[in-house]
Amino acid sequence: MKAQTKETQSKYTPQSAIEALQEGNKRFLNTNQSNRDLLGQVQDTAGGQYPFAVVLSCIDSRVPVELVFDQGIGDIFSARVAGNIVNEDLLGSIEYGCKVAGSKAVVVLGHTGCGAVKGACDDVQLGNITPLLAKIKPAVAAVTSPVEGSERTSANSTFVNDVVYKNVHMTIDEMKNNSAVLSEMEAAGEITIVGAVYDVASGKVDFLS
DSSP: OOOOOHHHHHTOOHHHHHHHHHHHHHHHHTTOOOOOOHHHHHHHTTTOOOOSEEEEEOOOTTOOHHHHTTOOTTTEEEEEOGGGOOOHHHHHHHHIIIIITOOOEEEEEEETTOHHHHHHHTTOOOTTHHHHHHTTHHHHHHOOOOOSGGGSSTTOHHHHHHHHHHHHHHHHHHHHHHOHHHHHHHHTTSOEEEEEEEOTTTOOEEEOO
């Protein structure tokens, strides 16, 4: 399989870009991954890159983005940070992927059992981890059930995963609120911005409506 070219990238729509990722995850789940010559794709992309999507995900080693979506070299921009939060640098990177490099979709990908979310739930204080977790704490506060403080910790996997989903939604909101470039592109139908959550136990990606 050849790498993306400007021509193949141009054929994607925002919807078909999402569908390509969904189909890739199905292949991954069925152990029916596409046959790729990765070294050949290195050579194909030596002169330029034309990814069709941008994925903002967590740094978690269990969520290798290209693998779980069955994509190759040059197919997607992969932005990774603990807790899949967004800041000025990440927004600039995503804006580059869409406005400059032509990607048609942005996916904010959380995952079950996220360690960063657990840290935010437990109010962990440690070096530069503290201000990072502060960006996730609004999602913790936004999940109102359970009420009992003893149940609102990393020991409660249901609560943790509820915060994971809420954090994805709030990251998308922050992305749209703080990036006029991305908001305008989405309003014009040039890109779509969607959320998803990867299940570390099954390998399945749940795309959010």
